[in-house]
Amino acid sequence: NYRCRSAFKLLEIDNKHQVLCPGFSVLDCGAAPGAWSQVAVQRVNALGTDASAPVGFVLGVDLLRIAPLEGAVFLSNADVTDPSTLNKIQEMLPSGKADVILSDMAPNATGIQELDHDKLINLCLSVLDMSSNILQPGGIMLCKFWNGRDAQLLQSRLMEHFCNVRTIKPQASRKESAESYYLARGYRKTVKN
Numbered sequence: 001n002y003r004c005r006s007a008f009k010l011l012e013i014d015n016k017h018q019v020l021c022p023g024f025s026v027l028d029c030g031a032a033p034g035a036w037s038q039v040a041v042q043r044v045n046a047l048g049t050d051a052s053a054p055v056g057f058v059l060g061v062d063l064l065r066i067a068p069l070e071g072a073v074f075l076s077n078a079d080v081t082d083p084s085t086l087n088k089i090q091e092m093l094p095s096g097k098a099d100v101i102l103s104d105m106a107p108n109a110t111g112i113q114e115l116d117h118d119k120l121i122n123l124c125l126s127v128l129d130m131s132s133n134i135l136q137p138g139g140i141m142l143c144k145f146w147n148g149r150d151a152q153l154l155q156s157r158l159m160e161h162f163c164n165v166r167t168i169k170p171q172a173s174r175k176e177s178a179e180s181y182y183l184a185r186g187y188r189k190t191v192k193n
């Protein structure tokens with residue numbers, strides 16, 4: 001039983017694109033109520049359910065309180081864009097590093113489409129900034145965005161830092177028409193000139 005239907009989006013993306021492997025350390029941004037973290041716990045083997053596979057780790061962060069989940073560690077009431085949150089995340093991640101950063105974050109929608117779009121792009125950009133401190137070389141970032149004028153800008157920023165960036169529109173999110181995900185693979189810290 002998943003806490004939210006959004007679980008099916010991540011399951012679909014992971015089934016198709018293999019984002020979460022056993023043994024991976026995952027940072028889940030905007031984790032409340034915790035459905036993506038539930039999927040991540042299973043897929044990275046955070047509970048060690050599969051004794052033959054490496055054991056992973058899941059850290060979820062949200063502005064809201066996230067109810068406890070076996071196999072995951074949560075940082076509730078924390079703003080991902082706040083610099084003090086970065087320090088806490090680094091302390092909580094094993095060796096301070098993640099193999100995958102997920103962001104299903106969404107700002108409180110104002111209803112003004114352009115403004116909401118801007119806010120979400122900025123959330124994604126702050127996750128990208130955070131990557132330089134916590135994402136392993138070769139790591140993966142998956143982030144939700146709403147279509148709009150700055151989607152291209154986010155995509156080019158991602159392409160500066162990742163070998164491969166693709167746009168994903170999961171079947172499970174077809175109802176939310178303006179919503180898509182960028183899946184960025186092969187993190188490199190330094191920008192190629």
Ligand code: SAM
Pocket residue numbers: 003004006007029030031032033034035036037061062063064078079080081104105106107108123
């Ligand atoms: N993936 C989650 C799941 O499957 O349960 C659902 C995430 S929900 C669509 C978006 C979440 O992003 C909300 O819980 C919201 O509080 C969180 N959020 C928005 N802005 C944030 C920020 N600056 N820092 C941390 N979380 C944020």
